[in-house]
Amino acid sequence: MAAFKPYWNRWLSRRIPVAASVRLNQRRIFIIPSQVGLAFMAALLLMLLAAINYQNSLAYALTFLLSSVFVVAILHTYRNLAGLILKAGAAPAVFAGEPATFRVRLESSARAHQAVSLGWPPAALQTLDVPAAGQVECQLNLPTTQRGWLRPGRLRVESRFPLGILVAWSWVDLDQQVLVYPRPLAGDLPLSAGASDDQEEEGSRAHGQGVDDYQGLKSYQPGDSKRRLHWKAYSRGQGLLVKDFASITGRDLYLDFESLGGDVEARLSLLCHWVLQLSERQQPFALSLPGQVLAANTGELHRDACLRALALFGRGV
Amino acid sequence: MRAKLDSVLEAVNQVLLGKEQQVRLALTCLLAEGHLLIEDLPGMGKTTLSHTLAKVLGLSFQRIQFTSDLLPGDILGTSVFDKDTGQFVFHPGPIFAELVLADEINRATPKSQSALLEAMEEGQVTIEGATRPLPQPFFVIATQNPVSQGGTFALPESQLDRFMMRLSLGYPGKAAEKALLLGDSRRSLLPHLPAVLNHSELARVQAEIPKVRASDALVDYVLRLVDATRTQPQFAWGLSPRASLALLAAARAWAFLAGRDYVIPEDVQAVLPAVVGHRLRERADPAGHGGGSLVQWLLREVPAL
Amino acid sequence: MSQASAIPRISLTWLLVAQVLVIIPHLSHLPLWVIGLWLGSAAWRVQIFRMRARYPNAWAKGGLMLAAALGVFLSRGSLIGLDAGVVLLVAAFVLKLLEMRTRRDALVLVFLGFFVVVTAYLFDDSMLMAFYSLLPVTALLAALIGLQQSNLATQPWPTVRLAGGMMLQALPVMLLLFVFFPRMGPLWSLPVPNDKATSGLSDSMTPADIADLSRSAALAFRASFNGETPPRSELYWRALTFDRFDGRRWSQSDYAEFAPAAQWQKQGEPVSYSIVMQPSSQRWLFALDVAETTLEQTRQMSDFRLQRRQPVDRSLIYQATSWPQALRETQPSTESLRRALQLPEQGEPRSRAWAEQLKRDYPQPEQLVQAMLSHFNQQPFAYTLRPPALGQNNIDDFLFETRSGFCAHYAGAMTYVLRAAGIPARVVAGYQGGEYNPAGNYVQVRQFDAHAWVEYWQSGRGWVSVDPTFQVAPERIESGLEDALSGEQTFLEDSPFSPLRYRNLSWLNELRLAWDNINYGWQRWVLGYQSQQQLEFLQRWLGRVDAQTLVMGLVGGGGLLLGLLALWLFKPWQRERDPQQRVFQRFERLLARHGVTRQPGEGPRDYAARAALQLPAQAQAIQAFALAFEAQRYAGQATSVAELHLCLRALRLSLPWRLTRLES
Known part of the structure; x- marks a missing residue:
């Protein structure tokens, strides 16, 4: 299995290239029966045996109807993922040990997508619905241990909707990374x-001696620390001002x-x-x-x- | 009317050689009633461009050289006590002109910068309690040295947003520079330039521009562009609604200059680098300069249709 | 992972609905306590959902399971067998709902539900049942869908609409499977439902048995003739013969089971027909004389009836061909003649005396039979379903005292007298006539058409059938029991609402016949679609049937149907809603085939300019299209996509034809 992995990854990256925005289509969606589907098949087999032994046409008919529903469910399950657009959102930097939060935006180009699950196994997947022609954003957490760039790897997108007897999935790489301090x-x-x-300065320790002199107020500019905002002035309607210190x-x-x-x-x-x-x-x-x-x-x-x-x-x- | 605009372009291009694209963008900006920021090294023709534009458009022209000791009063004007009348008389500053060239704006202190920028935004100035309207039309062309040069106060993002466009003139092409060297001094041409448009004609052109048709499909494209800057991870922040308005207005003016009464995606793309370049920052490099690669990304990746 | 999570409300709702729908068809044969158990469990489950009650603990669950098993044993007498099995299944289905906590439990419940629906078919496979069962199946599918829905507050209707939609979409493939999936015989024998009250002929007869049958309007079988349907007076459907008489009861001797098949000669025009027989729990089939059938495991017995090795436990379809004028057993075995002369040692003195007298008067058997028939005809014999009671010598009493009775009396008495006169004879039991359904061109035979007649053996002619009832009540033979009984109002007097009683209301009668026709078709083409029917059907349509045809039919047809469904579901032609965009995409595809691919960020004008540079010969057509597109899309000119199509066609014509994309 391990020996097989590099080939699989190479094949996957050819098939689903790394991109910040991925639209799921027939090249990118895989589909197989789920465990429930196997149980469903076993139940169908039992029903078929009953139909054969009782020579009962209606039992045959119901068995065939449910088998056909199974086959039709392939199309429906596939359709529930097809056309879904995944977009990477920004991931703010975190400190090692804190969970990194990745934002992923799901967009529907036309129809609604129900019960779409996202995540990086083995972590639990997060399930959400995408309304027709709408979008939802979800936050996925991943634990961090090491500093540096954290690349979460391929994201699993799967859906078992509508019947749960089939699972359609894709592995997308949204090229997300988060800086871990x-x-x-x-x-x-x-x-x-x-x-x-x-x-005298040698060996002195930084224990928060106040070395700053208050100089006055200046108007806020993006990039200024929000801690220095002069809220009183703001409440008086003088606009956003920051306290200016000169060290x-x-x-x-x-x-x-x-x-x-x-x-x-x-x-x-x-x-x-x-x-x-x-x-x-x-x-x-x-x-x-x-x-x-x-x-x-x-x-x-x-x-x-x-x-x-x-x-x-x-x-x- | 368009013939006149063409001759405006032609006249400016005679003075400023080999810069047709920038000249056209500058004119677009003025027609769309936006202010222009030109960012370049000294001596690239920034002042010439502004002066020429003022001249051909028939606008009164004032130049303010920004220095570190420039005070707001030097821009806006001051009241001086007149002994004869025994009253304070207001002496309007250089800002009371129709086209103001704010040269090397990043050399002044933020205080002086904001005096100018607030005037730009509001179209009027308030000095000593009295509100005085600025002339109509009113354009500011500010120039700025690239930030890497020492002793400057870079304009913060909030101020940059007030400029509809930022242009960079760049070095002239070889042929243009040769013509420049061989020909007369370009500045000497200036006094002889006739005004191609008068005030009422300019006002009429400006009134035409909002009527240029922007179809649903086109507005959708603009929205897609703006949306991409707000959602894609590589953008430190997204474009403001002011920016999207500016983008559409500039595209309209550009289409008008091209002789069309409707906007096509190519118009938006033509003005996009100038209009949004100075408003975007890469997330990976928020302190960095310019969003050139981001603009290229937008042009390349955002579906035009 | 998601298996362990709680059950969404929508799924629970649909499970409860499905349970009601699944159990309803079983109500008729479930013991009452199961229904009580069901209502109690459902109420408990609802309370659990409303947080008013707890889940049953392990003791309660075990106790309930044991109690259910015990209840089944007490009410059904065993834990095995189909009836007990079904009750157990329903009880499990009911109790599982109670202890259902996780999605896995809910899945088990859904699958159990499908099984319970299947068992309902074993008790009732009518068309109404088939259509009804779509309801519980839809509800179960809706519950299955509900399990997957993450949004807990969804409304129930979209879920069930999706379930119904999927079922509708599955129908074509289902029909295909139904037609092509190869049918085979039972792999092993299974218990059959034994509460199916089958009425019908049995292997012995007293007049009262026939009288019982004549009160029942239950269907016995239906027959369709290839060609014209013979008049009803010729429709004597043989079931079996009685050759032993013990003084009260006519029955079949064991000899008939083991005797070798009798010899006969085909003569005259054959009649061929197919019969759809209702379950009778007996082994004999119904046919006109003298019949051959293609049905497997069926043979002709020594008395010319058709008999199957297995009893007919479910409805059966077979083809038969009959030669009504065939000569039967002209050289009989002495044993069979001896048996056709058997009489009790004593009793019926007057009948025996009459037989002696007849024998003396008419030495030829043919004449004797004629004399007896005219006796029945001319003497005041009456046809009634309410004959007076008969004494010890019941044949004497009937022939000389009461003189009123129905077919069983006449046939029994005549056979007795013939035997007493030394002419081999036996009683034939079966059905006579039947109602012709013009809508479907078939004859339906009901239990009240049960009849008994006589056949005697004559040297040179073999067995000859005669019907003494015809002499008494010819309308019974020519138009049926109802007319024969018109005087005494006994026709179906136990079932006042049977539509058969209102045959004089023509609209009602037509409705009834049409309905019966539909049911007949259902039986023939759906229920009867088993191995042989399938073979014949496929042979008729495909010419030959082998594994290859079946697989090709299944795979090819399935692929085609799914392809059509996929087209309908995905509507690739509608992927782009905007007609202008659609045309532009075709424009793009066309140019891409010639090596000019548009980048996503490239505007139409730039793209056209680039394409015109690369394809200078077509530059004009390309520019024309781009201008038209621009004018419509951006300049707000009146939208007429037709114009774009024209430009596109002009461009396409100017370009050399290429199918594949040229990599630029």
């Missing part, structure tokens, strides 16, 4: 203060990978914790990883860039 781990951080060689130069904190001990993952987790802490305090900081330095800055963009660098450290891109 290292798991933040609290701990003390030996600080090295940027370019400063002030002896005292020369005291930027410098998070340095090299200055930490422990194995790589532990160091990254510690750095991750401090990136979050310092960002929360609006404190500018710089981050230094081997081969990569992010200059001192503050704000959500900076934080995200730092977390991204931590997540992808040593992983290529």
Whole structure:
């Protein structure tokens, strides 16, 4: 089975190429009888035996009717998936250990699709209905363990509607990935203060000393931290304003990978914790990883860039 | 009327060589009553383009050079105490012109930038409690150095959204540059340019544009484009309704310039890079610059039919 | 995974409905306590659903199962056999509903339901039953669909509409399977329902037996003649003969079972017909004299009846050909003649004396028979279904005292007298006449057509049939029992609502005949469609029948039907709703065949321009189409797709013909 897997994957990726939007059609839908279907067949066989032994035409007729329903159900089950469009939605970055949430949008081009199940086995599938010419969005969770890009692999889409005796399914790769940041781990951080060689600064610990001076208000721009919004001003109808802080130069904190001990993952987790802490305090900081330095800055963009660098450290891109 | 528009284009193209496409887009933007942002390195002809447009369209022209010490009052105007009358007299700033060139807008502080942008949006300015209407028509052509240059304040997304189009002129082609080098100084041509359109003609053209037919099928295409930016994962955020309105208005103007009274998908595609390029960001690179590859994706993948 | 989850309300609703529909046909033969059990369980289940009651625990379930089994044993006397089996099945079907928690349980219930429907067919396979059974099957399918629906709040109607729709769509394939699926004989014998009250002739006869039968309007069989239907006075349907008389009762001697078949000679014009016989639980078949049949496992016995090896437990179809003028047993075995002369040692002195006298007066058997017949004709004999009681010497009493009776009396008395006169004779029991149904051109014979007549043996002529009843009541033979009894109002007096009593209302009669015709067709073509019928039917339509034809018919026909259904379901021609788009897609496909494929984001004008560059010879036609399309789609010109079609046709004509796509 394992030896067979690469061939299967190659065949599958030829047949259902990776795409952010997939429309299910006859090339992409597979269909076989389900377990219930096998039981149904066994029941039909018993009924056929009764019909033969009693030479009862009506029993024959009912057996044949149900067999035909079985055959017709192939078309119906197939039809319940055919024409369904799956689109990948954005997946926000998460910290390792948190469940990653993938959004998938199901669109119907014409008819309604009932009881469509989605998921990444062995996790339980999520079932939902797509109204005719409508769309629904569903969130699929996947546990994360490692930092870096998480690619969930092929998504199973299946439907047993209407009779449950057949299962039609497809494996689609919506090219989804989510960035998993290292798991933040609290701990003390030996600080090295940027370019400063002030002896007093050496060994000082970042324990949230307020280094910021309140400067005034400026109007909100996308990318500004929402924590600094001046809600009072907003409630007075003065529009969205943010509190502007200016940090005292020369005291930027410098998070340095090299200055930490422990194995790589532990160091990254510690750095991750401090990136979050310092960002929360609006404190500018710089981050230094081997081969990569992010200059001192503050704000959500900076934080995200730092977390991204931590997540992808040593992983290529 | 269209013949006049053609001669407008011809006149501008005489001054600005080898930039037919950008000139046409710029004119489209003005006809659709949008403001234009030109982003390019210095010396590429941004000022020439604006000045020429003003001249041929018969508009009064003012240029504001944005610097880091520019104050809002320098743009809008101030009240000065007149000793003779004993009253404050308002001295209108350069913004009270029909075509305002805001040169190197990203060099000014956000405060000054927003003074201009608010005026752009509202069509009037409020100074010291008095609201003064801006002239009609009113266009702003802002120019901006690419952000990578030092000492600048990049316009935030909310402000960028107020420009209908962003253009980049780019280097001229070899033949055009040769003609440029061999010929007269282009700026010297300017004073001799006649105004091709007068105010009433311009107003009439502008009134024609909303009447250009946009069929259901076409609006569906615009919706598909906008919807893709809102749902596809590679877009950091989707286009605003203002953007979709701008897209349709620009497409109408473009169709009108092409001599048609209905819009076809190709019109939308022609104006799409200029209209949405500055409003889109890639999710993977939200701080990054420009949505050029996203626009290409939209053009390629969103079904035109 | 989804198996373990709860049962959607919609499915439960339809299961309850299905249960009612499934059980209704069984009501007539279920013991009352099962019905009580059913109502109780259903009420309990509903309460469980409303959270007012709990599921039964293991003890309660076990107890109920045991109690049900015990109840079956008490009311049916056994746990095996079809009746007990069906009651057990229904009880299980009822109890399973009660303990149904998961989807798996519900599936079991649905499958059980299908079985219960099948068992109902064993008790009643009429056409009404067949159509009725579509209701429970639909409800069961709806329950099956409901199990799959994730939306718990759906309305019940769309579900059942889908179930019904699927059944309708399955019908063509079902018919195909029904026609082509090869039928075979029973693989092993199974118990048959024994509460089927079969009335009919039995292997012995007293006059009272025939009188009982004549009160029943139940159908005995129907016969269709190939060619003209003979007049009813010639329709003497032989069932069996009685050659032993014990003083009260005529019966069949064992000899008839084992004697070798009698010899006979075909003579005159044969009559051929097919008979659809109702179950009789007896082994003999009905036929006109002297008959041959193609039915398997059937032979002609020494008294010229047809007999099957197995009793007729379900309706039977057979073809027969008869030679009414055949000469029967001109050289009989002495044993058979000896048996045709058997009489009790003593009794009936007056009859014996009359026989002696007749023998003296008429030495020729033929004359003697004629004399007896004219005696019946001329003396005041009466035909009645309410004869006066007869004494110890019942033949004497009948012949000389009461002189009123019906066919059994006349045939018995005449045979007795003939035997006493030394002429071998026996009573033939069967049916006489039948009602001709002009709508279907067939004769239907009911139990009240039961009749007894006489055959005697004469040297040189063999066995000769005579009917003394004809002398007394010719209308019984020529137009039937009802007319024969018109004076005494005894015809079907026990069943006042039988439509047969109202034959004088012509519209009602026509309706009845038409209905009977439909049922006859049902029996012949549906119920009787078993191995032989199938073979004949397929041979008639296909010429030859072998495994290959059957498989080809099934596979080919099935494929064709499914293809048509798929076309109808998917309507590929309607995939694009917009007619303009549809034409444009054809335009695209046409150009794609010539190597110009449109990218999804490419507008029509750009695409046309590119195509025109690649196909310069057709540039004009391409541009013309693109312009027309643009004008309609974007410039809002009056929509006339016909114009687009014209442009497309012009383009197609200008292009060389290609079927496959040219990879560009």
